[in-house]
Amino acid sequence: MSAPGTTSAPAALWRRPAVRVWIGVAVAAVVLFGLAPAVLSDFRLNLLAKFLCLAMVAVGIGLAWGRGGMLVLGQGVFFGIGGYLMAMHMKLSDAGPGGVPDFMLLYGDGVVPGWWEPFRSPLVTVLAILVLPAGTAALLGLAVFRRRVRGAYFAILSQALAAAFAILLVGQQKVTGGTNGLNGFRSFFGYDLADPVNKRMLYFIAAGVLIAMVVVVRLLMVSRYGELLVAVRDQENRVRFLGYDPANVKVVAYAIAACFAGIGGALFAPVVGIISPADVGVIPSIGFLVGVAIGGRATLLGPVLGAVAVSWAETGLSEQFPSFWTYFQGALFILVVAFLPQGFASLGGLWRRRRAAGAAPGEPPTDPGPTGTAPGHATADDGAGTTTTDDARTAGRTA
């Protein structure tokens, strides 16, 4: 296979990494907007919308973990913030006379707490969904990254954060609905949620948002920032010596991942009709990673496809074999992460590399780097033009 940039044959156009990525995005758009609504029943389409919301979290994780090397084990927190914000707005706008959500009348003292009030406004809610998760992540990120807490330490902290957040939500039943979470939404910005047409609208919004996120990540990946992020992942100290502050680089990726998770949560609530602590704790937070790992953490579309595929498999398999599903999920984790660290996306890469055997060496990496030497830290499988790492021996290891 000829190296990109040197070929001019139109037949080889699709092999160019950049072109391939956009073809991938276009195919995804056609499938999501054309094919899926045409062939799926309302029920299955809504299910797909739910998976797309989970995939949004996966896109963010792909950026923070795959590109930035930060193992984010607490994305449930940001997913939850987004979901609860949206749910609060929906509860408030559904509320009957007096403007008090039903669960507060039942479990609380029937008084809407002050910090709920702003979310009566749709505008404030949407802004908060975009800003709060990202802001929280930025603050937390600044606090820990500046102190050079990273690698496993960061992973454990973010996991503890998810645990604490879930416990907090459960404990404040009067204002959060406790373990029941918030549910029973009737309308979404004035649109009746019981109407299948509006459910479809939600699906289209989710699909559009997801594609937009993928585009954003793609643009980031090929930007100078994207290269810096990969550099920080692979050799944080070298980047520091070059005069950059790795903490800032990481914070941006972490905040974007949090923002995506928040948006995913915000759409998840109306799509599924409930958001509860069970969706935000330690276990769901790790669950978000499964799809990313399986699809290929450092690729653009891998996390999306992985997340959708895993959720689909879970729904399908757990229906027939509930206990088998747990084994299957565990085995997937073990096998993929241990033996296929770049996920199933790397299978394509391997195949291409075999086909490309004998092609001129030293050209841009259309294939993943030799995974044996850069383990856990993927090189750009989609050939985004990022530089491969020359030395990624123990990146991510804490000191």
Add this chain to the structure above:
Amino acid sequence: MTTHPLPSRTTRKRALAVSAAALAAALTLSACGGARTADAADGSPSASGGSSCVDTSGDTVKIGFLNSLSGTMAISEQTVRDSLDLAAEEINAAGGVLGKQLEIVAEDGASEPTVFAEKAEKLISSDCVAAVFGGWTSSSRKAMLPVFESRNSLLFYPVQYEGLEASSNIFYTGATTNQQIIPGMDYLAEQGKKKVFLVGSDYVFPRTANKIINAYAEANGIEIVGEEYAPLGHTDFATIVNKLKASGADAVFNTLNGDSNVAFFKEYKNVGLTADAVPVVSVSIAEEEVGGIGVDNIVGQLTAWNYYQTVESPTNETFVAAFKEKYGEDRPTSDPMEAAYTSLYLWKGMVEKAESFEVADIQDAADGVTFDAPEGTVTVNGDNHHIAKTAYIGKIDADGLIYPVWESDGPIEPDPFLEGYEWAEGLS
């Protein structure tokens, strides 16, 4: 290490990116636009989910069982599934419902509320079941409720719960608060207990139950000397039991869930508290939990339920014998299992009275449907869709079973909003 001529490459990509983004945006907008017009047209009551796809033309009718078979709640919900299966088998053997054999569509709720909502939707709209039986946790019921209401289908929910709910699409065959919590408190008051300590897991049922208990206590001259919540799965009760001991309580009302009970009772015993001096009334410990907690740790303690395996009635003898024959001698029967078993028979009764599988007909026919259940005769209340049940206070015996020591004067009418109790006025 190669470097690329960045500028030219990026420009080309930008252009592509912009066009793709524009495409996505346009598609999203058009999708929204479509929905908006539809929404405007929706002013007429098009009754989105109203049309039912239940097929009753053949000689079978589909019903759905939705219980958690995986995850943390599987322990409890599997028992409910077992007794539902038993009831379905019996009904089919006796000729079915309106001459139609029951065809079970079984689903796993995976202990997650979102999964319950999703599977309920699937059972109703894809499998077209006539009714769904299942759910355990409050959160699973709350998650399913909007689905059943918007699709106008029926759910039979078999577990005691925190009350304050009455949906025309749900039949509640477990106890509401005035059939379990209040009898439990009545019993303590009768025993002359004046200082009660409340301990519960941190979720909806305990918090709501304790809110009711507080109001009850105030009206009946009982002092609540402490109210503590442990996160679900909490296993260190040293501090809470310290507080309990320091409070001088003469009784404990326990709404702890699952594993926490074990740690709590072991700690309770270790600090030297006894069932004679400071009895604990539990509302979430049934026969099958006693073994896991360890009979030694809990013998002599009290429970409040509407059924025990030891309830003496001919129907119960048959039920226990049938259950043990199907699932093994060592399997006890318990309140939620009995309520689930009863729920299927009640649905059968309603369908036969209505002579129809239609939701509206069943709702109309529901009032007054009775069943001679293992716990005693139960009657459906057509207004709030709960059932009248007898309350029993039981004592845990060394053989691991629970024996009734007190029972209410006949079945108690369900009152989920506690409208019949003056002291409960400010509660909901």
Add this chain to the structure above:
Amino acid sequence: MDALFSQLFAGLSLGSVLLLAALGLALTFGQMGVINMAHGEFMMAGAYTAFVLQAFIPDAGVSLLVALPVGFVVGGLLGLLLEVTLISRMYRRPLDTLLVTFGVALVLQQLARDVFGAPNVDVRAPAWLSGAVPVLGMNLPKTRLFILALAIACVVALSLVLKTTSLGRRIRATVQNRDLAETSGVSTRATDRLTFFVGSGVAGVAGVALTLLGSIGPTLGTNYIVDAFLVVVVGGIGQLKGAVIAAFSLGILQATFEYSTTASLAKVLLFVVIVAFLQVRPQGLVSVRTRSLA
């Protein structure tokens, strides 16, 4: 006053449980940087060992004493198996071990569910551990004193191993500088394996101890794993001292918070304190100087 002392004891007792859960982690995480999410499931295996042994040995006291070493071996062998089959392949990918071992944890949990059944089971406490010892007007439960003693015994035994045996010297050398240790003729592979065996074995012992406090279920491990990791993070890696101080401090803090607020809020407060603490000392309480950057 009485309440103060009881709470202090409650905190120490909670700390001893945390310590037992975290000791093995401090070893494996400290030496190898491996985040073993299946550590909690090794504890579960230890607990089920105690349950199974009780079926064979009718005397609760004897079976408990037998269960301690057997639990150690069961946990240790599981750890060894994990190390040899999976972890040894991924030493240079510490974050990935977290995910792989999480998968292992899922499988082990389901395995326990299928083998022992989903309902929790109970292990009878021996008669000599029931009741309480009156000290200064307080009743200290014997089981908690036993666990406290067990935790201290484990720490003493481990530090003796680390300080006086050649395995200990090799472990310490590997922690401080893996490459140099290897160059000096230490077989770091063999050392890793032994460390993993010992660390996982301690988890098994912790599991046996936990049967005295609560019941045993497939999810026993998940309840402790996050807390145990926090102990290790706060304690700092490379020395047991850090884990010991961290476990008891967190135990006492949690008990104090819990007494003055609620159990739920205590957990949240504890997390806030830990994040604040890591601002001051990101490397934890105690850390071995290494020559690695940052």
